[in-house]
Amino acid sequence: MNFNIDKPNETLIEQLQHKIDFKTKPIGSLGVLEQLAVKIGSIQETLSPELKKPVIMVFAADHGIALDGVSPYPQEVTWQMVANFMAGGAAINVFGRQNNIDIKIVDAGVNYDFDKNSGVIDAKVAYGTKSYLNNAAMSNEQFELALKRGADLAEKMHNEGSNVIGFGEMGIANTSSAAVLLHLLTKVDLKECVGRGTGWDDEGLKRKYEILKSAVENYNGDKSIESIFSHFGGFEIVMIAGAMLKAAELKMIIMVDGFIITSALLAASKMNPNVLEYCIFTHKSNENGHKHMLEHLNANAILDLGMRLGEGTGAAVAYPIIESAVNFLNQMASFEDAGVSNSDKIN
Numbered sequence: 108m109n110f111n112i113d114k115p116n117e118t119l120i121e122q123l124q125h126k127i128d129f130k131t132k133p134i135g136s137l138g139v140l141e142q143l144a145v146k147i148g149s150i151q152e153t154l155s156p157e158l159k160k161p162v163i164m165v166f167a168a169d170h171g172i173a174l175d176g177v178s179p180y181p182q183e184v185t186w187q188m189v190a191n192f193m194a195g196g197a198a199i200n201v202f203g204r205q206n207n208i209d210i211k212i213v214d215a216g217v218n219y220d221f222d223k224n225s226g227v228i229d230a231k232v233a234y235g236t237k238s239y240l241n242n243a244a245m246s247n248e249q250f251e252l253a254l255k256r257g258a259d260l261a262e263k264m265h266n267e268g269s270n271v272i273g274f275g276e277m278g279i280a281n282t283s284s285a286a287v288l289l290h291l292l293t294k295v296d297l298k299e300c301v302g303r304g305t306g307w308d309d310e311g312l313k314r315k316y317e318i319l320k321s322a323v324e325n326y327n328g329d330k331s332i333e334s335i336f337s338h339f340g341g342f343e344i345v346m347i348a349g350a351m352l353k354a355a356e357l358k359m360i361i362m363v364d365g366f367i368i369t370s371a372l373l374a375a376s377k378m379n380p381n382v383l384e385y386c387i388f389t390h391k392s393n394e395n396g397h398k399h400m401l402e403h404l405n406a407n408a409i410l411d412l413g414m415r416l417g418e419g420t421g422a423a424v425a426y427p428i429i430e431s432a433v434n435f436l437n438q439m440a441s442f443e444d445a446g447v448s449n450s451d452k453i454n
Contacts, residue, residue: 108254110352112381115149123148129441129449139409143387143432150360150385151270155437158360160268161426162209163419164260164350165192165199165275166343168216169235171244172322173280177315180305182235185279186219192277193226198416199275202423208273210419213260215253216342230256232342240322243338244284250337250345257349265357271429272354273362273389274347274371275419279305282394285370287319287339289396292332292373293403297323302366302395332377340374347371352378355385362422362429365392365415369400376404387429390414390421 123145128134135141147156167189173182191197192212195204203210213228214221218235221227232253236244245253264272282304289300301316328334336345348371354361363372363386375382383404390410391397401408409425442449 108251108258108349108352110258110356110379110382112352112355112379114381115146115358115384116152117149119149119152119154120145122154123436126154127436129443130435130439131442131445131447132439137435140428140432140435143429144436146387147360147429147433148436150358156433157437158430158433159270160209161207161271161273162211162264162269163199163203163273163275163362163422164211164213164264165277165419166213166215166257166346167277168214168281168341168343168346169218170278170280170284170341171236171238172240172283172318175238175240175318177283177318178280178305179307179311180279182218182279185277186217186221188277189214189217189221189227197418198420199418199423202420206423206426208423208426209269211264213346215256215346228260230260230346232256236341239339240318241325243328244340245337245342245345247333247337249342250333250340253342253345254349257346258353260346261350261353261359262357265354265359269359271360271362272350273364273419273422273426274350274368275364275422276343276347276367276417278341278343281341281344281367283315283319284339284341284344285367286396287323288335288344288370288374289400290323291335291339292377293399295396295399295403299399300396304394332374336374344371344374348375348378351375352382355379355382359385360429361386362426363388364419364421365390365417366394366397366400367417368419369397369404373400373404389425392421
């Protein structure tokens with residue numbers, strides 16, 4: 108798929124900064140909030156941006172590599188956690204309700220059949236990927252289908268009035284895919300990319316690394332992003348990448364969560380680097396590889412709370428800060444409006 112992603116309107120940046128600098132505050136005193144306000148205003152091409160119908164889409168899928176022992180949890184935890192999402196009992200549900208964010212749950216490729224009345228959005232490509240220890244996780248056709256279904260879902264959210272979108276994920280063994288993608292797309296040493304995931308001890312972490320090392324050594328595809336992504340990706344990660352690319356094309360604000368979601372963005376950025384212009388990095392994951400992803404993308408995260416849960420929780424927790432950036436820009440008085448003397452000595 109091709110995505111026509113324009114860069115945001117840079118001509119507005121100076122005007123936005125001027126508006127911010129004449130608020131009743133010392134220059135630069137709102138720090139990151141000022142940077143966020145400029146970014147959001149330039150994306151929306153306005154001096155008075157607004158956030159409409161925020162949504163976080165949680166994509167779930169199973170990974171064949173899980174059966175090779177890279178995770179301490181059995182594969183069925185994926186569908187069981189999806190059921191927990193639909194029951195409203197997961198952390199993402201709590202934070203979504205707290206911050207008035209609509210949470211959508213998507214079956215991208217879970218090894219389970221959900222009831223048609225469950226509320227889960229059915230975008231299933233297959234009942235999980237194949238193990239990439241010796242073969243590709245998915246076919247080229249499945250890869251293209253996952254990209255398209257992700258793009259279609261992002262477009263649907265846009266058509267329903269949302270202009271700010273975040274992504275979450277659920278899939279036992281998906282930290283393994285993220286780690287390999289990080290290694291192959293950035294050349295960071297594999298040992299630095301592989302983390303404890305859902306809670307491996309030292310012995311389990313070593314075993315996970317050895318399995319992934321073998322998978323990388325067995326890869327005989329080319330170095331193209333499409334080949335690497337389809338070989339080692341998960342249906343949920345590819346679908347998220349497609350959704351991100353379409354969201355950027357539609358000039359939506361993209362809230363980037365932690366390790367897995369950033370791996371999807373990393374891959375998406377190799378397909379079209381302009382996608383990065385629409386991204387707000389919400390938190391730094393405690394999963395070791397995430398710091399390398401952020402460094403490679405030259406990104407600074409809003410929060411660093413030691414979180415590594417996934418599900419989109421970092422985006423949900425950071426959303427009120429993003430709201431604060433928009434609200435101060437729109438509602439805070441200027442020196443002239445407030446009748447306050449504006450002095451160059453205020454700093």
